[in-house]
Amino acid sequence: MTGHRAGAFPNAALVGERRELRASSVVELIGRWAETAPDAVALECGSTRTTFRQLWRRSMSLAAGLRDMNVQPGEVIGIIAHRNAESVAAMIAVMAVRAAYAPIDPTNPLGRVRLILDQLRPRVMVWDGTGSAACAAGLPTLNTSDVPDLPADASAPVTCGARHDDLAYVVFTSGSTGLPKGVLVEHRSLVNYIGWAATHVLPNAGGAACPVFASMSFDLALTTLWVPLAQGRTIVMIEDSWDYPSLFSPRTRPYDFIKATPSHFRLFERMLRPEYRSVVKRLMIGGEPLEPALLRQMGGRLDDVEVVNHYGPTEATIGCCAFRSTVRDLPDLPTVPIGSPAWNTAAYVVDDRGGPVGEGGHGELLISGFGVARGYLGGGGRFFDEPAFGGRAYPTGDIVEVLPEGMLLHLGRKDGQLKVSGHRFEPAELRRHALSLPLIVDAAFDVIRGGVLDAVEVFVVFDDQSAQTPPTEREVRVQLASLLPKELVPRRVYVVPEIKVDANGKRDVRATRQLAEARAGETGFLHLFREIEP
Known part of the structure; x- marks a missing residue:
C-alpha cells in the first residue's frame, strides 16, 4: 500500500502530520x-x-x-x-x-x-x-x-x-462480554489529541468559550473540557445536560466551538432551530455518521460556521480523524467523510484477509500511533502490537473507503455494535441485563433512527412454561433503567415467540421485527409495550 505522507509509518493508507508534543501532560x-x-x-x-x-x-x-x-x-x-x-x-x-x-x-x-x-x-x-x-x-x-x-x-x-507514559484517565464503554469495559488512556495520547483537536476547533482569532453539557464520563465532554483549558480558553459548565435553551442563549461573543452528536443536532433543530452563526464559530460533530441532509436542513443558520466531522473510538483517545467543511462545500456523498488522521497517527484499511486496501476500495479501519490507548482495564480486547502497523494498534470494527482525495469515508460497522446518541454499546451487554430479569429467556435489541432522537427497542421472549406472570413493560424498563444510562433504556418492548437467526446462525433483528409485525397482522394487534417513563 502506498503511504500518503508516510513518514515514520510506512505502508499506511493515510498518515497524520508528525508533531512533537508540547508537554508531558x-x-x-x-x-x-x-x-x-x-x-x-x-x-x-x-x-x-x-x-x-x-x-x-x-x-x-x-x-x-x-x-x-x-x-x-x-x-x-x-x-x-x-x-x-x-x-x-x-x-x-x-x-x-x-x-x-x-x-x-x-x-x-x-x-x-x-x-x-x-x-x-x-x-x-x-x-x-x-x-x-x-x-x-x-x-x-x-x-x-x-x-x-x-x-x-x-x-x-x-x-x-x-509523564507521557503515565495513565491519565479511565473511561468506560460497552463491552462484548456483557459488562462495561474500562479504556486506559495515557498522557501522551491525551496531549497529542489536545494539540491536534485545537487546530480544528479553536479559531486563531479566539472565541469566548466552549460549553460543557455532556456527561463528564463521556468522550464528548473530554474534548470540551481539556482542549479549551489546555489552550487557555474558558469552558462554560451547563449544569443540566438537557438545558439546551441555555446552551444556545445569546452571547456577547460566540463560543469557540460546540461539540455534539448528530442526534443532538436533530433534537436542537426540532426544539429550537438555533441561529448557530450568532452563537458559535465552529461545530464539532461526532459519535455517529453525519449525513449531509442534516447540515443542509440547518441552511443559512450555518452561514460562516465551519463544521468538523470528528471520528474516533474511545480506544483511539476521543478522536483520531476529522474532516472540515462548510455546509456549502459538502461533497456529494451519502455521509460526510471522516477525513484524515490526527497528528502522529496512521490509518490502515485492510480486507478480510488482512491485506491492504487501496484507493477506491473498502475494508476495516485500523488505527496506530500516539492516540491508541494502553488497553483495557484487566487486559484482553482487540489491541495488538505489530511492527508492520507501527507498534500498538487498534482495529476499530468500522468499514471505511479510501477516497481519492486522501480521505476516509465511513461505510458502517463490521460487527453488530450499535450507537445511540453517540453512546456506543454492544448488544451482548444489553442482552445480559435483559436476561437477568424474571422469565425473560432471550432478547435482542435494535436502534430506530430518523426521529428527534435515536430510540432503542427490545424484542423479548418469555418463558412460556412458567406459571408466573411475565413482567410488564414498566417492570422491564424500570429494571433496565437501574443498570443502564437513560439513552440505552428501551423506548419500546416487543414480545415475540423467538429471536430469529440467519443462515449463518447470527441473530437476525430484521427478521425478528418482521415476525412481530406478522403476528400483529394475525391477531389484529401488535403485542408491544409503548413508552412509559419508569
Missing part, C-alpha cells in the same frame, strides 16, 4: 496558563467565574489532600464528576500526583455505577459533598468540601509531574 499545559495568564477565566458555572490561578491553586490543595491519603503514581481514583469547577480541579489534582482519574456520572443508575466500581476497585473515591454519597458505594472518600484552600500568601506546592 494536560496538567503541565494548564499549569503554564496559571503562570502566564493567572487572571484569565478558566471556568464559568452559572454566575461564578474561576480564574486559572484559582483553578490551579484549588487543584494543588486537593493534590495535597490526595497525598495525605497516600495516593500513589499509577493508582486509579474514582471521581463523582459533577459539571462544576470542583470536579475539574479534582481531576487535575489526581493527574498531578501521577494517578489516573475515572469519572463516575452521578446521574447514572446506581446499578451501573456499581458494575463500574466493581471493575475499578479504587482505593479512594473523590466527591464534592453534593448529591448522594451512594455513588461512592461505601468506599473510602476524599470529600473535597472538607479540604481547605491554600492560604493566599502560600506558594502552590510543587507536583512531581505526570
Whole structure:
C-alpha cells in the first residue's frame, strides 16, 4: 500500500502530520496558563467565574489532600464528576500526583455505577459533598468540601509531574462480554489529541468559550473540557445536560466551538432551530455518521460556521480523524467523510484477509500511533502490537473507503455494535441485563433512527412454561433503567415467540421485527409495550 505522507509509518493508507508534543501532560499545559495568564477565566458555572490561578491553586490543595491519603503514581481514583469547577480541579489534582482519574456520572443508575466500581476497585473515591454519597458505594472518600484552600500568601506546592507514559484517565464503554469495559488512556495520547483537536476547533482569532453539557464520563465532554483549558480558553459548565435553551442563549461573543452528536443536532433543530452563526464559530460533530441532509436542513443558520466531522473510538483517545467543511462545500456523498488522521497517527484499511486496501476500495479501519490507548482495564480486547502497523494498534470494527482525495469515508460497522446518541454499546451487554430479569429467556435489541432522537427497542421472549406472570413493560424498563444510562433504556418492548437467526446462525433483528409485525397482522394487534417513563 502506498503511504500518503508516510513518514515514520510506512505502508499506511493515510498518515497524520508528525508533531512533537508540547508537554508531558494536560496538567503541565494548564499549569503554564496559571503562570502566564493567572487572571484569565478558566471556568464559568452559572454566575461564578474561576480564574486559572484559582483553578490551579484549588487543584494543588486537593493534590495535597490526595497525598495525605497516600495516593500513589499509577493508582486509579474514582471521581463523582459533577459539571462544576470542583470536579475539574479534582481531576487535575489526581493527574498531578501521577494517578489516573475515572469519572463516575452521578446521574447514572446506581446499578451501573456499581458494575463500574466493581471493575475499578479504587482505593479512594473523590466527591464534592453534593448529591448522594451512594455513588461512592461505601468506599473510602476524599470529600473535597472538607479540604481547605491554600492560604493566599502560600506558594502552590510543587507536583512531581505526570509523564507521557503515565495513565491519565479511565473511561468506560460497552463491552462484548456483557459488562462495561474500562479504556486506559495515557498522557501522551491525551496531549497529542489536545494539540491536534485545537487546530480544528479553536479559531486563531479566539472565541469566548466552549460549553460543557455532556456527561463528564463521556468522550464528548473530554474534548470540551481539556482542549479549551489546555489552550487557555474558558469552558462554560451547563449544569443540566438537557438545558439546551441555555446552551444556545445569546452571547456577547460566540463560543469557540460546540461539540455534539448528530442526534443532538436533530433534537436542537426540532426544539429550537438555533441561529448557530450568532452563537458559535465552529461545530464539532461526532459519535455517529453525519449525513449531509442534516447540515443542509440547518441552511443559512450555518452561514460562516465551519463544521468538523470528528471520528474516533474511545480506544483511539476521543478522536483520531476529522474532516472540515462548510455546509456549502459538502461533497456529494451519502455521509460526510471522516477525513484524515490526527497528528502522529496512521490509518490502515485492510480486507478480510488482512491485506491492504487501496484507493477506491473498502475494508476495516485500523488505527496506530500516539492516540491508541494502553488497553483495557484487566487486559484482553482487540489491541495488538505489530511492527508492520507501527507498534500498538487498534482495529476499530468500522468499514471505511479510501477516497481519492486522501480521505476516509465511513461505510458502517463490521460487527453488530450499535450507537445511540453517540453512546456506543454492544448488544451482548444489553442482552445480559435483559436476561437477568424474571422469565425473560432471550432478547435482542435494535436502534430506530430518523426521529428527534435515536430510540432503542427490545424484542423479548418469555418463558412460556412458567406459571408466573411475565413482567410488564414498566417492570422491564424500570429494571433496565437501574443498570443502564437513560439513552440505552428501551423506548419500546416487543414480545415475540423467538429471536430469529440467519443462515449463518447470527441473530437476525430484521427478521425478528418482521415476525412481530406478522403476528400483529394475525391477531389484529401488535403485542408491544409503548413508552412509559419508569
